[in-house]
Amino acid sequence: MNRKLKKGKKLNKEMKPMKEIRTTKSKFVRVRCPKCKSEQIIFGKATTKVRCLKCNYLLAKPSGGKAKIRARILEVFK
Ligand SMILES: [Zn+2]
Numbered sequence: 001m002n003r004k005l006k007k008g009k010k011l012n013k014e015m016k017p018m019k020e021i022r023t024t025k026s027k028f029v030r031v032r033c034p035k036c037k038s039e040q041i042i043f044g045k046a047t048t049k050v051r052c053l054k055c056n057y058l059l060a061k062p063s064g065g066k067a068k069i070r071a072r073i074l075e076v077f078k
Helices: none
Strands: 028-032 039-043 058-063 066-069 072-077
Touching (some): 039 058, 039 066
Antiparallel strands (some): 058 066
16 A cells, blocks of 8 residues: 555545546546547446547446546546
């Protein structure tokens, strides 16, 4: 359990650091499209493909009940 905790001093009170999640059980995540860099909030349990509103890049696709996020996750909403 030797993870870098430099950045998470405020947010780490009760939650494990969750930075590089690929799949999520959370409801909503804010992601940044790797293609056009626009941010948008997507549903973390998407059962359909989620595409970027601007450039149509595939941001998430369903994977066994969870969404597989293909974009950078900026924030996770509980
Ligand atoms: Zn985009």
